[in-house]
Amino acid sequence: MKKVTLMATAIFFSAATVFAADLPVKALSDTTKKVKPAKVQYTCTMHPKVLSDKPGKCPKCGMELVKKEPAKKKAETMKM
Ligand SMILES: [Zn+2]
Structure with a gap:
């Protein structure tokens, strides 16, 4: 009985390790994708059609x- 328990524990832990190792990689690549197009635009509060990439x-x-932030926060909230 003890051996079976040990086996089950070992299997559980190796599965957990795979999950733990898999998740951060995905999160990292996700972050890189999101961060790269960090395009900040500046706009006039009175004239929303006025757009500039510089202040x-x-x-x-x-x-x-x-x-003018590109609705980044909304997307993150939706994902959660
Ligand atoms: Zn204006």
Whole structure:
């Protein structure tokens, strides 16, 4: 009986190890994919059509452009 228990424990642990080893790799590659296209755009709060890849001022009203984040947080929440 003891041997069977040991075998079962060994199998369980090796399976758990495979899972544990598999998950972080997937998470890492996922993160790399997400991080790479870190495209930040700047837009005017009054003129959403004004887009710039650099901080600056709106050509229409001269207001400072604000960072426009590409709905990244929403996607992460949906995945959870
Ligand atoms: Zn503007």
